[in-house]
Amino acid sequence: MQVQALSFKQRKPFALALSSTLLLVALAACKHAPSPDVMATVNGKDILRSDLDKAYNNYKATQGDAPQDPNPEQADIVRLNLLRQLIDNEILDQTAAKLNLAASDEDVNAQLIELKAPYTAEEFDKKLKQQNMTLDDLKLQIRRKLTSDKLINKEIESKINITDADINSYYAKHKSEFNVIEPQYHLAWIVVTTGATQQAGSLQNNKGTSDADARKKIQIVRNRLTTGEDFGALAMNYSDDPNANSTAGDMGFISESALQQRDPATLAAISKLKVGQITDVLPVYGGGGPAQRASGYAIYKLIGREPAGQRELNNPSVQQNIRQGLRQSHAQLMQIAYIEMLRDDAKVRNYFAEQILKQGSR
Structure with a gap:
């Protein structure tokens, strides 16, 4: 087959297309690789190695007295998971900024004042040093938590509507669950532990907290409760319960036998309360009960008390319990x-993951 030569008019667009292609290739070749300190980018915003190192060190601080350091592969698995969290945090921050939902300096400072309240200035600085944090680190943590809460409240929580029909349907399918064979106590608590815990946006990373420190902190909280401060707000700010932020310390209904097994003295103190009252400071034990040394201290509030028997749908506590449960599960899914x-x-580039794959293929 004879190939015809291109005419001048035909060659001109071909030449332009070829030159454009070569230009793109040249630009791609000239594009500099990111700095080794950049672990990922989110819509052009860098997440640095120092950010990942700080997250990894904070993670290790929450592991208590681990028997040994993880091997390199295990450490990289943790780092990849932490980097995923940092990427998600950055995505949420950028989304909140677009919607004008970023936490203000006033919001951050108000939360910071709450966190500082149980401590002297020296104790607060010591707490930060124990956690290898600066004041700016803590402010950033607070800002991100408040910003995330505002975004989720607007985009998720405000759009959830649990109807009476939803509650009726759930009750009809789970009626047997509301046939209680023993008395139930609806409780809320504020707990301060002496072990390693961590709660975003707070100083609740208590690795190394002594028994005396825990006693002092819970007693300060108890004193503030006696002056009329809100139990739920104090629980969100000071409790080491990881669910305190979303539940305001609400533990739900707990059976009498479960409380007895946990600690007879705790059951005895709670059984003397009237609805709305709080206990004195009580010790919290691990799975072995009072035979073990106290792992922390708690204050309990009695929200309600229910006798044994079938709970009917017209019971307000049943409706509230179902509504809260449906709302929480739906919010989590959404x-x-x-x-x-x-x-x-989002336009995300995970350079750390690319680096691991590249090294593993050699």
Whole structure:
């Protein structure tokens, strides 16, 4: 087959297309690789090695007295998971900024004042040093938590509507669950532990907290309760319960036998309360009960008390319990889906993951 030569008019667009292609290739070749200190980018915003190192060191601080350091592969698995969290945090921050939902300096300072309240200035500085944190680190942690809460409240929580029909349907399918064979106590608590715990946006990373420190902190909280401060607000700010932020310390209903097994003295103190009253400071024990040394201290509030028997749907506590449970499960599902959607829309580049794959293929 004879190939015809291109005419001048035909050659001109071909030449332009070829030159454009070569230009793109040249630009791609000239594009500099990111700095080795950049672990990932989110819509052009860098996440640095120092950010990941800090998250990893904080993670190790929450592991207590681990028997040995993880091997390099295990450490990198942890780092990849932490980097995923940092990427998600950055996506949420950028989304909140677009929607004008970023926490203000006033919001951050108000939360900081709450966190400082149980401590002297020297104790507060010591707490920060124990956690290898600066004041700016803590402010950033607070800002991100408050910003995330505002975003989720607007985009998720405000759009959830649990109807009476939803509650009726749930009760009809789970009626047997509301046939209680023993008395139940609806409780809230504020707990301060002496072990290693961590709660975002607070100083609740208590690795190395002594028994005396825990006693002092819980007693300060108890004193503030006696002056009329809100139990739920204090629980969110000072409790080491990881669910305190979302539940305001609400433990739900706990059976009498479960409390007895936990600690007879705790059951005895709670059984003397009237609805709305709080206990004195009580010790908290591990799985072995009072035979073990106290792992922390708690204050309990009695929200309600229910006798044994079938709980009917017209019982306000039944409706509240179902509504709260449905709302929490729906919010959790929607939040996961929302973050996945935001991640899909974001331009993310994970250089650390690419580096691991590249090294592993050699």
